[in-house]
Amino acid sequence: MILKLAYLNLFRNRNRALSTGLAICIGFVGMNLLGAYIFRIKKALDTTSVYSALLGHVRLYKQDSLVQFSLKPKKYIFQKEEMIQIENIINGFGSEVEYTAKNINGSGLLSNGKTSHPILFSSFDPEVYAKSLSQPDVTKWAKDWILPSQFKNIDVFRNNNEVMSITPKIADIMSLTYPLGLNESLQLAGRTLDGDLNAVNLDLGAEHTTGLEFLEDTMVLIPFKKAQELFSTEGAESISIYLNPYTNLENFIKKLDLQLGVLPFKVDRYSYYDEKINSVYLGTMGFLMVMGAFFIFLIGTAVSLSIINSLTMGIIERTREIGTLYAVGFKKKDVSKLFIYENLLLCLCSIVVGVGIAFLISSFVNSLDIRFTPPSVIGKIQFKLVWNFSIALSVAAFTIMLTFLSSYVVMKNKSKIKLIDLLNDCGA
Amino acid sequence: MKFFSLVFCVLTALTSLAEQDLATELLKASDRGRGGLQEGIEWNVSIETTENEETTSREFFIKAKGHDAYAEALKPAKNKGEVFLFNDRQMWFYKNSLKKPVSIAARQKLSGQAANGDIASTHYARDYSATLEKTVDFEGVKHHVLLLKAKGNNLTYDQIRYWISDKTKLATQAEFLTLQGQVFKIGRLEYNNSLTIAGKNIAFVSQLTIIDAKFSQNKSVIKYAKPKIADHPDAIFNINNITR
Amino acid sequence: MSMQTVVDIKNVYKSYQLGSTKVHALSGLSLQIKKGEFTALIGASGSGKTTLLNLVGCLDDADRGDVLIENVSVRNLTEDQKSELRNQKIGYIFQSFNLIPVLNVFENVEIPLTVRTELTTEQRKQKVMAALKDVGLEDLSLNRPDQLSGGQRQRVAIARALVTEPSLILADEPTANLDSKTAHHIIDLMLELNQKHHMTFFFCTHDEKLMGRVQRIVKIKDGIIESE
Numbered sequence: 003m004i005l006k007l008a009y010l011n012l013f014r015n016r017n018r019a020l021s022t023g024l025a026i027c028i029g030f031v032g033m034n035l036l037g038a039y040i041f042r043i044k045k046a047l048d049t050t051s052v053y054s055a056l057l058g059h060v061r062l063y064k065q066d067s068l069v070q071f072s073l074k075p076k077k078y079i080f081q082k083e084e085m086i087q088i089e090n091i092i093n094g095f096g097s098e099v100e101y102t103a104k105n106i107n108g109s110g111l112l113s114n115g116k117t118s119h120p121i122l123f124s125s126f127d128p129e130v131y132a133k134s135l136s137q138p139d140v141t142k143w144a145k146d147w148i149l150p151s152q153f154k155n156i157d158v159f160r161n162n163n164e165v166m167s168i169t170p171k172i173a174d175i176m177s178l179t180y181p182l183g184l185n186e187s188l189q190l191a192g193r194t195l196d197g198d199l200n201a202v203n204l205d206l207g208a209e210h211t212t213g214l215e216f217l218e219d220t221m222v223l224i225p226f227k228k229a230q231e232l233f234s235t236e237g238a239e240s241i242s243i244y245l246n247p248y249t250n251l252e253n254f255i256k257k258l259d260l261q262l263g264v265l266p267f268k269v270d271r272y273s274y275y276d277e278k279i280n281s282v283y284l285g286t287m288g289f290l291m292v293m294g295a296f297f298i299f300l301i302g303t304a305v306s307l308s309i310i311n312s313l314t315m316g317i318i319e320r321t322r323e324i325g326t327l328y329a330v331g332f333k334k335k336d337v338s339k340l341f342i343y344e345n346l347l348l349c350l351c352s353i354v355v356g357v358g359i360a361f362l363i364s365s366f367v368n369s370l371d372i373r374f375t376p377p378s379v380i381g382k383i384q385f386k387l388v389w390n391f392s393i394a395l396s397v398a399a400f401t402i403m404l405t406f407l408s409s410y411v412v413m414k415n416k417s418k419i420k421l422i423d424l425l426n427d428c429g430a
Numbered sequence: 431m432k433f434f435s436l437v438f439c440v441l442t443a444l445t446s447l448a449e450q451d452l453a454t455e456l457l458k459a460s461d462r463g464r465g466g467l468q469e470g471i472e473w474n475v476s477i478e479t480t481e482n483e484e485t486t487s488r489e490f491f492i493k494a495k496g497h498d499a500y501a502e503a504l505k506p507a508k509n510k511g512e513v514f515l516f517n518d519r520q521m522w523f524y525k526n527s528l529k530k531p532v533s534i535a536a537r538q539k540l541s542g543q544a545a546n547g548d549i550a551s552t553h554y555a556r557d558y559s560a561t562l563e564k565t566v567d568f569e570g571v572k573h574h575v576l577l578l579k580a581k582g583n584n585l586t587y588d589q590i591r592y593w594i595s596d597k598t599k600l601a602t603q604a605e606f607l608t609l610q611g612q613v614f615k616i617g618r619l620e621y622n623n624s625l626t627i628a629g630k631n632i633a634f635v636s637q638l639t640i641i642d643a644k645f646s647q648n649k650s651v652i653k654y655a656k657p658k659i660a661d662h663p664d665a666i667f668n669i670n671n672i673t674r
Numbered sequence: 675m676s677m678q679t680v681v682d683i684k685n686v687y688k689s690y691q692l693g694s695t696k697v698h699a700l701s702g703l704s705l706q707i708k709k710g711e712f713t714a715l716i717g718a719s720g721s722g723k724t725t726l727l728n729l730v731g732c733l734d735d736a737d738r739g740d741v742l743i744e745n746v747s748v749r750n751l752t753e754d755q756k757s758e759l760r761n762q763k764i765g766y767i768f769q770s771f772n773l774i775p776v777l778n779v780f781e782n783v784e785i786p787l788t789v790r791t792e793l794t795t796e797q798r799k800q801k802v803m804a805a806l807k808d809v810g811l812e813d814l815s816l817n818r819p820d821q822l823s824g825g826q827r828q829r830v831a832i833a834r835a836l837v838t839e840p841s842l843i844l845a846d847e848p849t850a851n852l853d854s855k856t857a858h859h860i861i862d863l864m865l866e867l868n869q870k871h872h873m874t875f876f877f878c879t880h881d882e883k884l885m886g887r888v889q890r891i892v893k894i895k896d897g898i899i900e901s902e
Contacts, residue, residue: 003781003788010776074482115530191523191532196486197539198509199523201532234508326772329733330786330834331761333754421753422734425768 004336008343015319018312022345023352025308026401029301030356031363033397036297038364038387040290042143045388047283049144050213051274053134054152056126056223058103058242059251060258061279062088065268068278071239072108076195079237080104084267088241091261098249103130104238106229110192112168112222113201114176114185121172123190123222125229128159134244146383147213155208158183159225166190167208167223175219183207190224194234202232214282215378302404309345309408317341317416324416325424338413342406349405353398364389453560453576459599460592463621464635465551465657470495471625473634473657474504475549479542479650488541490514490549493660498667499550514540515669516550519557519584522669531669536586542650543615543640547586549652554578554592557585565596568603572596600633606640613643623657679745680842680874681707681730686739688725688897699725701897702739707876709841712868714885715878717894723878724846726894730876731766731844732756744841761786765835767845767877771827773819773834779806780815783833790838805833808870809863825856832863836873843867845877854883861887 012019051057063071067078080088085104092099106125111118134140135156140148149170158165166188168178178185183206191201204224212221230236245254255273262269277284317324327337364387373382458466465471475490489505499516503509515522515531524531536547554560558578565574578590589607594600604617622636634657642648665671688700699722707713717723728734729741732748740749743763748756760766765786773782783805787798806812809829819827828848835843845864849857861884868875885891892902 003784006781007774007777014776111532111534113530113532116533118533187529189528189530189532191534197541198488199512199534199538199540201523201525201528203527203529322772323774325733326768326774327785328757329731329760329766329768329772331757331789331838333757333789335754336789420734422728425733425772 004340005343005347008340009347011316011320011340011344012348015316018315019348022308022312023348023355026305026349026352026405027356027359029305030353030397030401031360032301033298033400034356034360034389034394035363035387036294037393037397038360038389039385040294041390041393042386042388043290044287045139045143046147046383047286048274049137049139049142050147051280051283052244053137053140054144054148054213055280056103056105056124056130056134056242057274057280059245059274060243060255061105061272061274062241062243062262063239063270063272065270067239068270068272075108075193075233075239079195079233079235079239080241081237084265085238085241087265088262088269091258091265092241092243094261095254095257098246098254100244100246101130101133102244103127103242104226104240105242106226106233106235106239108192108229108233110190110232112172112176113189113191114178115189117176118191119172119175120220121190121222122217122220123192123224123229125226126159126167126223127226128156128163130242130244131159132156139247146381147211149209149211151208152210155210158208162205162207163225163227164203164205165207166204166225166228167210168206169211169218169221170209171218172220172222173209178206181207182209190222190228190232192232194232196234198234200232200234202228204228211380213380215380218380298400302400305401306404306408309405310412313341313345313409313412314416316344317412321419321424325421325426328421329425334417338410338417341413342409345405345409346402349402353401357394357398360394361389363387449562450560452574453562454555456574456576456594456599457555457558457560457578457592460594460601461552461555463598463600463633464619465492465494465499466553466555467494467551467627468496469627470660470662471551471657472660472662473623474655475501476653476655477541477544477549477650478653479544481542481648483647486541492549492551493662493666494551495662495664495667497553497556498664500662500666501549513672514546514549515667515672516547517667517669519582521546522672524669524672529673531673535584543642543648544650544652545586548638548640554590557581558590560592563591566593568593568595571602573602598633605643616641616643623654625657625659627659678709679706680709680711680743681705681876682742682745683726683730684740684742686726686729686736686741688722688729688734688736699897700729700736703894703898704739705892705899705902707842707874709874710868710872712865712875712889713877713892714888714890715876715892715894716880716885717878717900721894722897723894725897727844727846727876727878730842731764732760733766757789761789761838763841765838765840765843767828767831767835767843767848769847769850771819771824771831771851773827773830775819778816778818779811779822779830782819782830783837786834786838801837801839802833805837808836808867809833823856824852825859828852828856828860829863832860832867836867836871839871840873842874842876845875847879848877849879849881849884857881857884 052059064078064080071078092102109122112121135153155167185206187203187205189201190204194200210223212218272279274280275283324337367387372385374385375382472493475492478487490501490503493500497518501514503512511526513524521534521536522531523534538546540546558580560576560578563575563577573593573595576592578592580588587606588609591605592601593603595602600621602619605613606615607613618639619635620637621633623634624631625634635654638652640650683705685702685704686700687702690697690699715723729736740747780802783802784798787793787801803812806815809832811829849860864875867873893900
């Protein structure tokens with residue numbers, strides 16, 4: 003009966019119910035679309051971090067290697083036997099792990115026989131590269147962050163294990179012509195583990211983009227074997243683990259940590275979103291989360307105030323009615339329930355309508371293919387809103403909670419009024 | 431009053447010029463002791479480096495002529511055959527497996543505290559502008575202390591404080607400075623070798639000890655041995671010939 | 675046969691602050707109402723009738739003294755306990771009916787039963803229909819209050835008061851907003867219910883014409899009983 007009364011009360015003042023419902027609906031849609039945008043960016047960052055940047059879901063380093071490897075590479079490289087031990091642990095996870103890769107990162111001079119250009123290099127395995135770029139998520143979420151030619155790199159790397167990948171900016175700096183494969187090979191000079199100067203030949207024929215302006219004139223990819231040759235080592239600086247899409251990362255990490263703990267040497271384990279190996283991810287997501295939280299706070303406040311205002315007016319108008327309900331035996335909690343249900347029903351209706359509107363708006367915006375260049379990013383990415391049922395559900399839960407709290411606060415205040423004063427009230 | 435001011439200014443300028451000439455002359459003289467000669471010469475170099483309580487050693491054979499130098503690595507075996515070529519101020523690294531040489535910088539680390547440019551001949555008089563800072567008694571001998579500032583940014587060091595003996599006209603100590611003027615390495619030179627040029631014996635550097643200014647336990651000792659005059663064809667200093 | 679005391683008002687005092695003036699509505703009033711009595715409380719405006727009715731109905735609290743409803747003291751009851759007491763033992767008929775406009779007749783009458791979780795839907799339906807039958811409105815159960823006359827609305831209010839089968843029905847000027855003919859019918863109905871269900875009625879009224887029809891008249895003046 004209370005629910006029925008709450009429902010019927012919605013039609014008492016249709017204008018007010020409509021405007022409150024609209025406020026809730028707009029707030030819900032706003033939060034939904036904000037969530038859709040942040041979700042899209044997060045998925046893109048996740049995908050590019052794991053697959054395009056070849057970090058893998060998890061990266062293993064020797065303890066303190068992240069800081070110390072560049073200073074004392076010989077001490078902080080994984081030796082062959084150590085890598086075998088780690089691989090045995092990873093193999094124990096079976097189908098949870100899709101594939102792994104060994105990596106070496108470093109710095110050096112890229113030379114075309116006339117001039118040299120300082121660069122940072124990251125190594126890759128051709129098969130890992132192929133598997134990573136072939137992931138469905140890459141096409142789905144990170145197409146904007148990858149050059150179309152990068153997909154062709156898969157065959158280029160498979161056909162020639164001495165091909166490196168450079169960025170268009172580096173090609174320009176080194177006055178290279180297109181197609182890149184027609185250029186003579188370049189040489190990459192660096193230091194061996196012993197600190198001696200060394201250099202290797204690298205063929206051209208592949209290009210990539212880092213997606214980031216500050217790395218675009220610096221970052222190259224070289225085959226892992228070439229990195230080993232440059233460093234004069236059979237070891238690896240780090241090991242990347244690429245998980246099956248259905249594997250839960252947090253659970254995997256817990257199990258992995260336990261197993262790594264029994265190794266005779268200490269290993270540092272980083273997730274792809276760890277600040278120490280992916281500060282761009284943390285910085286971007288941190289900014290988006292703060293911005294999102296700010297807007298949700300604003301929207302939530304506006305929605306909350308709408309509800310409080312509407313509910314307060316409703317109580318003023320129905321003060322005597324409330325008194326009557328008390329008089330016939332309703333307890334305070336029953337009357338509170340009545341008004342809370344009223345607002346919750348309104349909220350639910352607004353959410354249902356809001357879901358439809360959010361879906362339509364996001365479809366419309368996506369169809370416009372709006373492109374923009376985020377700060378420090380190379381090229382343009384599509385402004386896309388990926389409407390998602392989970393987000394809608396979360397926002398709905400938040401909105402319902404907000405409605406409940408707002409209503410509860412008002413009722414808590416109003417329930418302090420004496421019954422006799424309620425009955426003697428003349429109404430608004 | 432004006433007359434005396436004018437005389438004073440002229441005298442100061444003349445003194446300055448004289449000092450400038452002295453600095454340059456000292457520098458030219460000290461270069462000779464470190465291979466900065468027009469004649470072709472060659473010598474062996476061994477570098478023993480102590481760093482983080484580990485000792486490593488490398489050996490090179492150097493051929494120099496004018497402003498060019500050719501350094502070939504002899505030891506250890508893994509580095510044998512590597513070539514460092516100095517063409518005036520341009521420097522190259524090459525090894526047989528490479529299709530082309532790599533342009534490198536003289537200031538890059540060769541081994542330990544030794545930079546690439548430390549094993550070749552020096553041409554400080556050409557590469558640095560010298561100012562006579564002071565004259566001091568250093569190890570009982572009168573020394574002129576010069577402040578050398580690099581004329582370009584492709585030289586081994588940005589700034590050097592150079593102690594040149596007034597008696598021998600040879601540099602005995604060097605402080606290698608950053609652009610900001612901070613000492614990061616200290617070098618001590620010995621001249622126990624000699625070269626005979628046109629019947630005249632000239633002293634030649636036998637050892638350069640370079641110590642890390644902050645961590646004195648890290649050092650490199652460069653020993654120069656068996657210097658002799660040699661007629662090197664210009665072709666050996668041509669980078670294109672090396673890669674063929 | 676001595677009748678059971680339904681309401682025992684013991685030396686109650688009640689004051690109100692009206693601006694800067696303190697109004698003493700009741701000053702040491704004591705009264706007993708027995709089961710089955712049909713008692714009218716009369717007095718001039720400001721005599722304290724409504725105040726007394728409110729205290730009996732647990733709608734307000736006495737400053738001093740106590741009110742016992744079937745030997746249960748209301749003095750130390752919590753608000754929820756009072757609500758429960760009102761639901762179980764007291765039916766209240768308001769001067770302006772106080773019906774809920776969005777509910778139909780059936781639902782308005784059903785309202786007090788909805789807090790009684792021990793009743794099934796069917797049981798509630800039976801009680802509501804019985805109450806509506808008592809007031810002669812069983813055919814108008816689906817009508818809304820705005821579709822009823824004043825007298826019909828007051829009947830609904832009476833049915834609502836009856837539906838919980840209370841020990842006591844209180845009415846504050848139940849006929850004040852009705853024309854004389856309708857008022858007459860309402861009092862007839864109340865009398866009928868009093869006789870049929872042996873229900874105790876305690877109500878206040880201005881209407882002199884009703885004096886001859888009540889069993890007991892309690893006259894109140896300046897917050898104390900003048901005569902009964």
